[in-house]
Structures are given as structure tokens and as C-alpha cells.
Amino acid sequence: MTTFSVTVLGSSSAIPTLTRNLSAHLLNVNERLFLIDCAEGTQMQIRRYHIHFQRIRSIFISHLHGDHYFGLIGLLTSFHLLGRKDELHLYGPPMLEEIIDIQLKASQTKLLYPLKIHPVFDDSYRQIYEDDFLTVNAFPLLHSVPTVGFIFREKKRERKLRKEILGRIPVPIKEMTKIKKGEDFIDATGKIYKNDLLTTDPPKQRSYAYCSDTSYNEFIIPFIQHCDLLYHEATFMQDMIAAARDKLHATAQEAATIAKKANVKKLLLGHFSARYDDLDPLLQEAKTIFPETYLAEDGKVFNI
């Protein structure tokens, strides 16, 4: 099984605490690294958790509140100072480019590596990234500034060949590709071998949804439905619902309700208000609605 894991680099909202950094998650898909949000201190967290950070290929920024991106310029600069040559792709709100540019200009820095900035708009569900293994779609969240969620989905993989059967049939190499795609095989005599005799189902496509800052919003359900791991912010508990509404954040109970309605496999709570020293009450509140809930604590790794 190839790697598909999420490392939590920060779990605090608004201000950092002594034990919780601000938002950033690292997604490892088959040893390709994707950084999602990049608050102040993220480069220190990457170092602390021994992540080989030059392997990060793409960075996704959900919105331009500081607790989600103030560490970006420091990370981009460190890549440069450490001699990075590989292209880096950055996906985020349109204003991000201007903010980066002015800071590079002020320090008279010309990055040694190509930085490709892709503006992400918050007006619809749309694909923003694709490679051999993965697609990423963005979709609007309900927050006080333009904010998007992201869903990372493995692509459909090829069917697995049943070598014990294929070893006994004279299949030309060039036919193998078609068989892996699900086609039947017809041999020189015209005999048909049904594909499900020759192959088994491919590994399941795994998926990870990241919903950073959002009020309770059922409109996102179609976009995250059935995903393996849903990260959903839970800034407050339900007794602070008024504060949550006011600041366009969600409660643990609301996050769990979304998880349940979207039929996801597991829920990860994060973006906790600094008022909570002990996070267990938030976990218990969510679990009454959605038992498969976990806390996004700094340094934790979730294998999907």
C-alpha cells in the first residue's frame, strides 16, 4: 500500500499557544508532499517533525487570515536560502501573489527556484490540481474573507493482474495495459477471457478533505461526501455557538454533524480556540454525534 497520510503541524486558531501551533497540515501521497496552509512557525514545525521539506511540491492556502499563511513567506525564503532548484506550485487567493512579491522586493530576493502561483477563486467547486496519482478540488467555505476547502483524491488506479492465472495464458505484453484497464482478452484462437478472471479490483481511491475556517455549512456536503478523512474546524464547543456564528466558525458538534451527513469515514477536529487547554470535551461532544472522531494535535500522523 502506498503512503497516504496527514501530519498535523498546527492546531490552534488565531493565536499560538505553548503547545499548539497555528494551522498547517502536511499530506504525503506516495512520498510526494503537499502542504496545506502555512501559518507562522510552520517551517519550525516541519523541522521539528523531521519532514524533508524540500520534497514539498505544492502548497495550498485556504484563505488570507494570518493564522493560515503568515509562515508562507518565511518558508519560501528558506527554500531559496537552502538552494532549492525544483519548481514550487502555490495555490491560494488571488491577493497572495502581491503579498509575496512586495516582501521579496523589499529584501531584494530573486528566488533561485521557479515559483508558480495559481490563483484559486472561491466561487465554485473546481479542480485546481492534477498529477498522475491525485486530483485536488477547491470549493467555497462560509467565512468572513474568501475561503476555500480542498479535497485531495487519489485517481482511479489500474486493476491488479492475477499473475497465477496470467502465467498460464499466452498474453502479449501490449495487451497487458488493456487488461489492467478492465478489458477482456481474446487469444489467437478467439477464446475470450473475461477481465474479472484475469484481474482483481484496484486499491481503493483514498481521499482527504480540508475545511479550514467555516461556519456550519451543508452546501459543502456534496464535495466531501464519503471521503476517508474529513478535517473540519471546531474552534468552539456548542455552548459557544453564538461566538461561532459571530466569527463564522464552527463548533465540535457542528463539525460532527457535517461528518455524519456527508457519510465520511473519519473526522479530524482542529483549529481550537486558545481558551481550551483540555481538548477532550470537544472530542466527546463530537463523538456523541460521530463516533469516529479524532483530535488534530500537533505532530500527530493519520494514515488513511
Next chain:
Amino acid sequence: MTTFSVTVLGSSSAIPTLTRNLSAHLLNVNERLFLIDCAEGTQMQIRRYHIHFQRIRSIFISHLHGDHYFGLIGLLTSFHLLGRKDELHLYGPPMLEEIIDIQLKASQTKLLYPLKIHPVFDDSYRQIYEDDFLTVNAFPLLHSVPTVGFIFREKKRERKLRKEILGRIPVPIKEMTKIKKGEDFIDATGKIYKNDLLTTDPPKQRSYAYCSDTSYNEFIIPFIQHCDLLYHEATFMQDMIAAARDKLHATAQEAATIAKKANVKKLLLGHFSARYDDLDPLLQEAKTIFPETYLAEDGKVFNI
């Protein structure tokens, strides 16, 4: 004796390491707090060292390389989120205002407290700050972008009254102020009391000089002469003099030479390249020239 101390919040150059944060110093003058430089992670360091950070009144930024100011926007935002009402004064390169403005605009933040930004130019030695106790002057350093050093000097205090003498002489209250300023006293009969009979010298004026990023530069000597504590960068050891010249940084030996020529009392080395795990060789190199040398390690406090 009132407080006059420096707390080191970061000591690494360019990139943070697991044990060394990037540049920031906190100066405490009579319980008024001044922050000097504010690299990424400074707000976490302030928290770690239990500094009551809403007491910071003024922030001084030496130049716009990220390892000296990327933590500023996060700190300004945290002040706001924590309900600061007190005015904050920010002194730094002219472009700083634009960089802050664009980030506040992107997050749709209107700060709850007055932020007064004072541009500091690097063309001459000039006073940029004054209060009842202290003056701050800026002066140009020799670096790859406009950079200033700062010298914080206590103001001359009033002379101390010798109460055992004054108790025996009928001095009107309104004359006391003049005596504290050094004037003689003439009583109703015309008798002259010389001031040095009535008073003793005021406490010594203490001073702290901060030279963040600079190549070896004797032009700064007049500005820092005789100061009690000189912080001078020492990015490299002397065997890396070529790198130091190339990047407009200084070596430990050079910092010590400046300290000696400027006749300062103590020298504090910092801004160490991440290549040095063990800093003792830098300390020893400097001590051969200037014995009163110390290492600016994170969390260390220097009382002046």
C-alpha cells in the same frame, strides 16, 4: 537600580534551527518593553519566556530581510486579537508600512489599537525616539539592503540629594529642583552652598547598541563608543571571511575588533550561521581580542 536588561529571543541567521530562533531582542528599560527586530516565531518566543507582551510599547526593525521581521505581522495581529488598546509605535524601513497594510487589507483587519509607523532612513545618525528615560538613535550599517543599527541610551538623570546635609539647611522646596539639576544654593543671608556638598552624582547612564546585519564597518564606532553592551552580529568565524564579505556579514573576530576599538564594556555575539552547532569556537575567537564577550543564546537575559 531600575531595570535595564536585554532578553535574547532569537540568535540564528537566515534560517531557524531546532535550538535557535531568528533575530529578536527584548529591551526592558524600567519595565517599559522595547522589541528590536521581530523574526518569524518571535511571538512564540515571547510567550515561551513569559514576557507580558502587551507591555511592548515600541518595535524597532533594523531592515527588511525576512529573518528580522517576518514575525511582525503575526505579532501585530495577535495584539489586535487579544484586545490591545494601547498605542504601538513601529520604527523601521519606509517600505514596512506598505507590507503591513496589504496584509491587514487581505485579512480585512482593522486594528483595534492605534499603530503609529515611523519610517527610519539609513542615511545618517539621527534620533528616532525619546521618552522620559530614554533616547534611541539609528545609524547606517553596511549590508545588502538598507539597514540601521540602534543605540538605546538612558537619559541623564537628576543628581541625588544628600539628605543628611539638606536636613540641616533651610532649603525651600522650589529650590530643590534646581539643586538636583546641579545648581549651587544661596540662602537668605547670601551664604553659598556648592552643589557637590548638597548632592552626589546621578546613576550612570546605561546604553545598549544593536548592530543586526553588517559587514565590518569602522564608521559605526563613533555611534556606539563606550556603550555598556554592544550586540554585534557574528554570522561566521574568521576562516569564513570570504563568505562574510560576500554576504555583507561579519565574523566573530571582526565583531570583537569593533568592540575593542569602540571601547565598549561588553560584547554580545549573535546571528549565528546554522552551520555552527557548537558556538564556543566563535566565543573563543572573539575573546582573544575582546575578553568581555558573551553569546546571545535564546532565552538568555543580560542585565546592564
